[in-house]
Ligand SMILES: Nc1ncnc2c1ncn2[C@@H]1O[C@H](COP(=O)(O)OP(=O)(O)OP(=O)(O)O)[C@@H](O)[C@H]1O
């Protein structure tokens with residue numbers, strides 16, 4: 001087999017400068033390793049967070065806000081304010097003909113839907129009072145639209161059907177008011193008479209906002225709190241694929257004329273913080289890439305400077321410019337080809353190491369292990385970008401070297 | 415007369431020297447034949463090296479034409495000139511310019527690899543044969559740093575001969591060598607010429623130049639005299655009709 005002379009010469013250059021080559025390999029490996037780690041942590045935490053979010057809340061929530069034939073601009077802008085402003089009418093509008101609506105949506109929805117009743121209320125404990133939302137549900141259907149059954153940490157979901165006015169409390173609220181399974185508490189609606197309820201169970205969703213404020217009861221209990229016996233003012237949809245929620249929501253909305261909010265919209269603030277996070281991540285990754293690129297650049301520059309005599313004679317002997325240039329680009333490729341797998345290993349080990357770090361998340365409760373998303377895509381993409389950067393960074397010094405005029409060197413060396 | 419291998423016509427090379435242009439080669443007409451051993455002599459700074467770089471296609475003339483084996487080169491691209499250097503020309507400089515990472519044999523094989531017409535085994539064989547013929551049969555696998563100055567220069571000559579060129583150009587090839595090595599190198603160049611290749615050597619050493627078939631003396635970028643010599647003897651002062659002295 002005949003080894004092309006470019007490879008032969010490139011190999012000799014890198015193997016005769018082991019210290020420099022080693023530094024280059026470390027530079028590339030560091031860039032690759034940390035970039036892989038950052039990608040894994042970022043994607044891991046986003047997926048973990050989105051996963052928690054999807055588990056904790058309906059994929060689509062249909063409210064009783066009726067969309068008139070076309071929304072008035074003011075309603076579009078101040079929609080939320082208007083919706084909560086229901087004390088004036090004293091009566092919640094509700095979703096009319098809820099059974100018909102449910103039937104027609106069940107025909108095509110790629111998932112499950114259940115009606116519920118949502119009432120805002122107060123819970124008193126000693127001198128403290130806590131604003132809560134009582135969500136009236138049907139325990140038999142609840143399993144199809146939420147993970148509530150799995151989130152019960154004490155008592156049970158079907159406890160709601162036993163006893164009169166049974167409720168489920170979030171763990172955070174239960175702790176605050178010192179309630180346990182079997183305790184009784186008084187729930188006072190915004191308008192209407194207080195209702196005495198017994199705690200049938202305690203759940204923990206992991207989302208603080210939910211665990212502190214949401215109380216589950218039977219629909220009947222919630223309707224009683226609202227003072228409207230047949231009220232249905234919310235429908236919750238669980239989709240087979242949470243990520244098609246926006247499309248499904250807009251179809252639902254145009255079919256039934258009530259506002260349907262996909263989970264992405266409900267959490268737009270949180271999700272938009274990911275965008276910022278992604279930008280910061282990109283900047284960090286670019287800096288890492290720059291580090292490895294610069295390592296290659298300085299090494300190839302050094303080699304080409306040291307090798308001016310060799311370049312001069314190679315060109316005198318009849319080697320062409322692209323040929324000389326290729327030698328140095330291959331050298332960069334060789335360093336990258338060794339550095340990348342080392343970087344893969346480093347990245348993997350860093351990811352494994354990161355999983356041992358615990359952090360407390362301001363959105364969810366308690367401490368969590370950092371979630372790493374392991375994906376071969378990260379490894380491949382980072383490798384390709386690094387290789388491209390290495391070749392590009394070698395290109396300039398290699399081209400400069402290949403343009404050395406042999407006569408200039410030969411005169412100088414005599 | 416025998417076949418013409420190198421021919422220069424009105425060769426001029428000007429370079430920028432500060433604000434003005436300096437003419438370092440100033441109208442050289444020279445014809446060199448197959449198998450001829452030609453010495454270029456002259457005072458320091460007279461333009462000998464500059465002329466040799468032009469003949470070797472390492473540098474391009476400002477005016478004039480160089481024909482190598484009958485091919486005009488002035489309108490050639492860099493790449494075509496590189497091909498000419500690879501196949502038709504061989505170089506030996508005062509400094510050996512061996513690649514330090516490679517053995518003597520690998521250095522000699524490099525031009526063959528670049529040309530790429532021989533198999534690895536054939537290159538190996540040819541390289542070893544060349545080095546052996548120059549008395550380096552037992553140094554094939556030595557690194558340049560393990561060789562003496564004279565040995566290095568002989569490896570450089572073997573490398574110049576690697577692709578069986580028509581012309582060897584050498585600029586002060588013995589400039590760094592002791593008398594014994596100098597004698598050896600000149601004897602080798604003589605043999606190379608005798609084997610039918612054209613050898614053009616720049617030297618300021620008149621006694622060495624006397625061993626050539628012809629000596630061209632250059633002064634101020636111009637040929638001041640051409641002397642036909644019976645090699646091995648003292649130079650016969652016979653300015654030819656082309657001399658501009
Ligand atoms: N790039 C350049 N710019 C300016 N002047 C140059 C350049 N290259 C060569 N020269 C001048 O051209 C002249 C001829 O140089 P050259 O090297 O050909 O001389 P030489 O006869 O080989 O001398 P020596 O015997 O000392 O090697 C010298 O005066 C030198 O200073």
Ligand SMILES: [Mg+2]
Pocket residue numbers: 462463464585
């Ligand atoms: Mg000179």
